[in-house]
Amino acid sequence: MKVLVIIPAYNEEESIAATVREVREKAPWAEILVVNDCSEDATEVRLKELKVRHLILPVNLGIGGAVQAGYRYALENAYDAAVQLDGDGQHDPAYLEALTVPIEKDEADLVTGSRFIEREGFLSSGLRRFGIGFLNGLIRLLTGVKVTDATSGFRAVSARLIALYAEEYPIDYPEPEAIVMARMHGARVEEIPVIMRERSGGQSSIRPLHTIYYMTKVSLAILLRRLG
Numbered sequence: 001m002k003v004l005v006i007i008p009a010y011n012e013e014e015s016i017a018a019t020v021r022e023v024r025e026k027a028p029w030a031e032i033l034v035v036n037d038c039s040e041d042a043t044e045v046r047l048k049e050l051k052v053r054h055l056i057l058p059v060n061l062g063i064g065g066a067v068q069a070g071y072r073y074a075l076e077n078a079y080d081a082a083v084q085l086d087g088d089g090q091h092d093p094a095y096l097e098a099l100t101v102p103i104e105k106d107e108a109d110l111v112t113g114s115r116f117i118e119r120e121g122f123l124s125s126g127l128r129r130f131g132i133g134f135l136n137g138l139i140r141l142l143t144g145v146k147v148t149d150a151t152s153g154f155r156a157v158s159a160r161l162i163a164l165y166a167e168e169y170p171i172d173y174p175e176p177e178a179i180v181m182a183r184m185h186g187a188r189v190e191e192i193p194v195i196m197r198e199r200s201g202g203q204s205s206i207r208p209l210h211t212i213y214y215m216t217k218v219s220l221a222i223l224l225r226r227l228g
Contacts, residue, residue, distance in 0.1 A: 001080040001104050003030045003156075005096065006070030008063055009087035013042040016087045020052050023085065026093040033073055034087065037066040061171075063153075068169035071157075075166040080104075083156040090122070091154040095194045099156040102190055109158040109187035110179065113194035114149035121195035131215040135176045138219055142226045143183040148191060150176040161187055170221065173214055177221050184226070 005023055009016050016034065023032055034054035036043055038061075047054045055069055067084055074082040081103045085091045095113055102108035115121060116132075124132075135150040153175050157165065161182055170177040182189060 001100065002078070003096075003100055004070070004074045004077070004079040004082045005030045005032050005093075006067060006074070006082055006084050007032065007034045007087045008037060008066035008070065008084070009034050009039060009043050009047075010037040010060065010063075010066070011039045011041045011043060012087040013039070013046055015089045016043055017046045017050055019085070019087050019089055020047075020050050023093040023096070027096040030083070030096060031079075033070055035066040035070050037061055037063075064169055064171035064174040067174065068165060071162050071165040071169065074162045079162065080159050081156055082162050084153055086153050090196050090198065092195065092197065095154070095192070096156075098192050098194075099154070102192075103156055103158045107188070108190040109161050110182045110189045111156045112147065112149060112152050112179075112189070112191045113154035113196075114147075114152055114191040115194060115196045116148040117191060117193035118195075122198045127211050131211055134215060135218060135222070138222055139176060139179055142222065143180055145179070145183055145189050147179060147189070150179060154194060154196070157182075158187075161185075170225075172221075173218050176218050177225055180222050180225050 020032060032052055034047055034052055036047060036054055036056050038057050038059055071082060081100050083096055083099055099111050099113060102111050132151050136147050139150055140146050164185055
Protein backbone atom coordinates (compact mmCIF):
# COMPACT_ATOMS: atom_id res chain seq x y z
CA MET A 1 0.00 0.00 0.00
CA LYS A 2 0.88 3.61 -0.42
CA VAL A 3 0.80 4.92 3.18
CA LEU A 4 1.11 8.49 4.43
CA VAL A 5 2.03 9.24 8.05
CA ILE A 6 0.46 12.58 9.02
CA ILE A 7 2.23 14.31 11.91
CA PRO A 8 0.45 17.46 13.16
CA ALA A 9 2.92 19.73 14.94
CA TYR A 10 2.45 22.88 16.97
CA ASN A 11 5.46 24.13 18.92
CA GLU A 12 7.15 20.72 18.91
CA GLU A 13 10.77 21.88 18.48
CA GLU A 14 11.88 19.64 21.35
CA SER A 15 10.50 16.39 19.93
CA ILE A 16 9.71 16.64 16.21
CA ALA A 17 13.19 15.69 15.00
CA ALA A 18 13.29 12.51 17.09
CA THR A 19 9.74 11.64 16.00
CA VAL A 20 10.53 11.96 12.29
CA ARG A 21 13.77 10.01 12.63
CA GLU A 22 11.99 7.22 14.49
CA VAL A 23 9.33 6.92 11.79
CA ARG A 24 12.05 6.76 9.14
CA GLU A 25 13.85 4.05 11.10
CA LYS A 26 10.90 1.87 12.07
CA ALA A 27 8.64 2.36 9.04
CA PRO A 28 10.86 3.15 6.05
CA TRP A 29 8.09 1.96 3.73
CA ALA A 30 5.80 4.84 4.76
CA GLU A 31 5.91 8.42 3.52
CA ILE A 32 5.84 11.30 5.99
CA LEU A 33 3.98 14.60 5.98
CA VAL A 34 4.41 17.00 8.90
CA VAL A 35 1.74 19.70 9.16
CA ASN A 36 3.28 22.70 10.91
CA ASP A 37 0.29 24.43 12.47
CA CYS A 38 1.77 27.94 12.51
CA SER A 39 4.27 27.08 15.26
CA GLU A 40 5.82 29.97 17.15
CA ASP A 41 9.00 28.16 18.13
CA ALA A 42 11.77 26.55 16.06
CA THR A 43 9.64 23.69 14.71
CA GLU A 44 9.99 24.97 11.13
CA VAL A 45 13.77 25.18 11.51
CA ARG A 46 13.88 21.57 12.65
CA LEU A 47 11.73 20.45 9.70
CA LYS A 48 14.02 22.15 7.20
CA GLU A 49 17.05 20.54 8.84
CA LEU A 50 15.37 17.13 8.54
CA LYS A 51 14.50 17.74 4.87
CA VAL A 52 11.11 16.19 5.55
CA ARG A 53 8.02 16.92 3.45
CA HIS A 54 5.82 19.36 5.33
CA LEU A 55 3.01 21.87 5.03
CA ILE A 56 3.18 25.29 6.66
CA LEU A 57 -0.26 26.53 7.68
CA PRO A 58 -0.54 30.35 7.45
CA VAL A 59 -2.70 30.53 10.59
CA ASN A 60 -3.12 28.24 13.57
CA LEU A 61 -6.03 25.90 12.82
CA GLY A 62 -5.76 23.63 15.84
CA ILE A 63 -5.38 19.86 15.80
CA GLY A 64 -8.50 19.25 13.73
CA GLY A 65 -7.56 21.68 10.98
CA ALA A 66 -3.97 20.46 10.87
CA VAL A 67 -5.01 16.82 10.55
CA GLN A 68 -7.61 17.67 7.91
CA ALA A 69 -4.91 19.42 5.89
CA GLY A 70 -2.98 16.16 5.99
CA TYR A 71 -6.00 14.19 4.81
CA ARG A 72 -6.53 16.62 1.94
CA TYR A 73 -2.93 16.07 0.89
CA ALA A 74 -3.44 12.30 1.14
CA LEU A 75 -6.57 12.48 -1.02
CA GLU A 76 -4.96 14.68 -3.67
CA ASN A 77 -1.98 12.31 -3.88
CA ALA A 78 -4.00 9.07 -3.95
CA TYR A 79 -2.73 7.35 -0.82
CA ASP A 80 -4.28 4.00 0.08
CA ALA A 81 -4.06 4.65 3.82
CA ALA A 82 -3.12 7.46 6.17
CA VAL A 83 -1.89 7.23 9.74
CA GLN A 84 -2.14 10.04 12.24
CA LEU A 85 0.83 10.16 14.62
CA ASP A 86 1.50 12.85 17.22
CA GLY A 87 4.68 14.89 17.00
CA ASP A 88 5.37 14.82 20.75
CA GLY A 89 6.90 11.34 20.94
CA GLN A 90 3.95 9.60 22.64
CA HIS A 91 3.23 7.28 19.72
CA ASP A 92 5.69 4.51 18.88
CA PRO A 93 6.12 4.11 15.09
CA ALA A 94 6.87 0.44 15.67
CA TYR A 95 3.08 -0.06 15.64
CA LEU A 96 2.55 1.55 12.22
CA GLU A 97 2.54 -1.76 10.40
CA ALA A 98 0.08 -3.33 12.84
CA LEU A 99 -2.24 -0.35 12.41
CA THR A 100 -2.28 -0.62 8.63
CA VAL A 101 -2.52 -4.40 8.23
CA PRO A 102 -6.34 -4.57 8.80
CA ILE A 103 -6.76 -1.85 6.17
CA GLU A 104 -4.50 -3.64 3.71
CA LYS A 105 -6.53 -6.83 4.24
CA ASP A 106 -9.77 -4.85 3.77
CA GLU A 107 -10.94 -5.79 7.26
CA ALA A 108 -11.30 -2.25 8.65
CA ASP A 109 -11.57 1.39 7.63
CA LEU A 110 -10.44 2.92 10.93
CA VAL A 111 -7.88 1.24 13.19
CA THR A 112 -7.04 2.93 16.49
CA GLY A 113 -4.09 2.19 18.75
CA SER A 114 -5.46 1.69 22.27
CA ARG A 115 -3.37 1.91 25.42
CA PHE A 116 -6.18 0.31 27.45
CA ILE A 117 -6.38 -3.15 25.88
CA GLU A 118 -3.25 -4.43 27.59
CA ARG A 119 -2.93 -1.44 29.95
CA GLU A 120 0.83 -1.10 29.70
CA GLY A 121 2.95 2.01 29.44
CA PHE A 122 1.71 5.57 29.99
CA LEU A 123 -2.04 5.57 30.78
CA SER A 124 -2.56 9.28 31.60
CA SER A 125 -4.05 10.70 34.81
CA GLY A 126 -6.98 9.24 36.73
CA LEU A 127 -9.25 12.13 35.77
CA ARG A 128 -8.37 11.76 32.10
CA ARG A 129 -8.98 8.01 32.26
CA PHE A 130 -12.42 8.65 33.77
CA GLY A 131 -13.24 11.04 30.92
CA ILE A 132 -12.03 8.55 28.31
CA GLY A 133 -14.19 5.82 29.86
CA PHE A 134 -17.22 8.11 29.74
CA LEU A 135 -16.65 8.89 26.07
CA ASN A 136 -16.11 5.21 25.28
CA GLY A 137 -19.51 4.44 26.79
CA LEU A 138 -21.22 7.31 24.99
CA ILE A 139 -19.84 6.21 21.63
CA ARG A 140 -20.98 2.63 22.24
CA LEU A 141 -24.46 3.85 23.22
CA LEU A 142 -24.83 6.03 20.11
CA THR A 143 -23.12 3.85 17.49
CA GLY A 144 -23.03 0.30 18.84
CA VAL A 145 -19.26 0.04 18.42
CA LYS A 146 -17.09 -0.87 21.40
CA VAL A 147 -13.96 1.25 21.81
CA THR A 148 -11.54 1.39 24.73
CA ASP A 149 -9.51 4.51 23.86
CA ALA A 150 -11.78 7.04 22.15
CA THR A 151 -9.32 9.92 22.50
CA SER A 152 -6.33 8.14 20.97
CA GLY A 153 -4.87 10.14 18.10
CA PHE A 154 -2.78 7.17 16.96
CA ARG A 155 -4.95 5.78 14.17
CA ALA A 156 -4.94 4.60 10.59
CA VAL A 157 -7.70 5.11 8.03
CA SER A 158 -8.51 3.67 4.63
CA ALA A 159 -8.84 5.60 1.38
CA ARG A 160 -12.58 5.70 1.98
CA LEU A 161 -12.16 7.66 5.21
CA ILE A 162 -9.36 9.78 3.77
CA ALA A 163 -11.95 11.10 1.31
CA LEU A 164 -14.50 11.66 4.09
CA TYR A 165 -12.10 13.42 6.46
CA ALA A 166 -10.59 15.53 3.70
CA GLU A 167 -14.06 16.97 3.12
CA GLU A 168 -15.06 17.36 6.77
CA TYR A 169 -13.22 16.82 10.03
CA PRO A 170 -14.05 17.89 13.59
CA ILE A 171 -12.16 21.01 14.68
CA ASP A 172 -11.70 20.83 18.47
CA TYR A 173 -10.63 17.60 20.20
CA PRO A 174 -11.59 15.64 17.08
CA GLU A 175 -10.74 12.01 17.81
CA PRO A 176 -13.98 10.78 19.51
CA GLU A 177 -16.23 12.66 17.09
CA ALA A 178 -14.26 11.30 14.13
CA ILE A 179 -15.14 7.76 15.28
CA VAL A 180 -18.83 8.67 15.31
CA MET A 181 -18.50 10.21 11.85
CA ALA A 182 -16.91 7.03 10.56
CA ARG A 183 -19.63 4.81 12.00
CA MET A 184 -22.40 7.04 10.61
CA HIS A 185 -20.91 6.42 7.16
CA GLY A 186 -20.84 2.66 7.68
CA ALA A 187 -17.10 2.39 8.33
CA ARG A 188 -15.61 -0.64 10.04
CA VAL A 189 -13.84 0.32 13.28
CA GLU A 190 -11.19 -1.73 15.06
CA GLU A 191 -8.58 -1.27 17.78
CA ILE A 192 -5.18 -2.83 18.34
CA PRO A 193 -3.16 -2.77 21.58
CA VAL A 194 -0.29 -0.29 21.74
CA ILE A 195 2.03 1.02 24.42
CA MET A 196 2.14 4.80 24.62
CA ARG A 197 4.82 6.97 26.14
CA GLU A 198 4.81 10.27 27.96
CA ARG A 199 5.38 13.23 25.67
CA SER A 200 9.07 13.94 25.21
CA GLY A 201 8.71 17.72 25.07
CA GLY A 202 6.31 20.65 24.91
CA GLN A 203 2.94 20.85 26.63
CA SER A 204 -0.35 19.07 26.06
CA SER A 205 -3.23 21.12 24.68
CA ILE A 206 -5.46 19.59 27.36
CA ARG A 207 -4.45 20.75 30.83
CA PRO A 208 -5.79 19.10 34.00
CA LEU A 209 -8.21 21.95 34.75
CA HIS A 210 -9.59 21.73 31.21
CA THR A 211 -10.51 18.03 31.40
CA ILE A 212 -14.13 18.65 32.51
CA TYR A 213 -14.57 21.27 29.80
CA TYR A 214 -13.05 18.90 27.25
CA MET A 215 -15.33 16.02 28.20
CA THR A 216 -18.44 18.22 28.16
CA LYS A 217 -17.64 19.81 24.80
CA VAL A 218 -16.76 16.54 23.13
CA SER A 219 -19.86 14.82 24.52
CA LEU A 220 -22.11 17.55 23.14
CA ALA A 221 -20.34 17.43 19.78
CA ILE A 222 -20.84 13.66 19.60
CA LEU A 223 -24.53 13.95 20.49
CA LEU A 224 -25.14 16.70 17.94
CA ARG A 225 -23.25 14.76 15.30
CA ARG A 226 -25.28 11.61 15.91
CA LEU A 227 -28.64 13.33 16.17
CA GLY A 228 -28.05 15.94 13.48
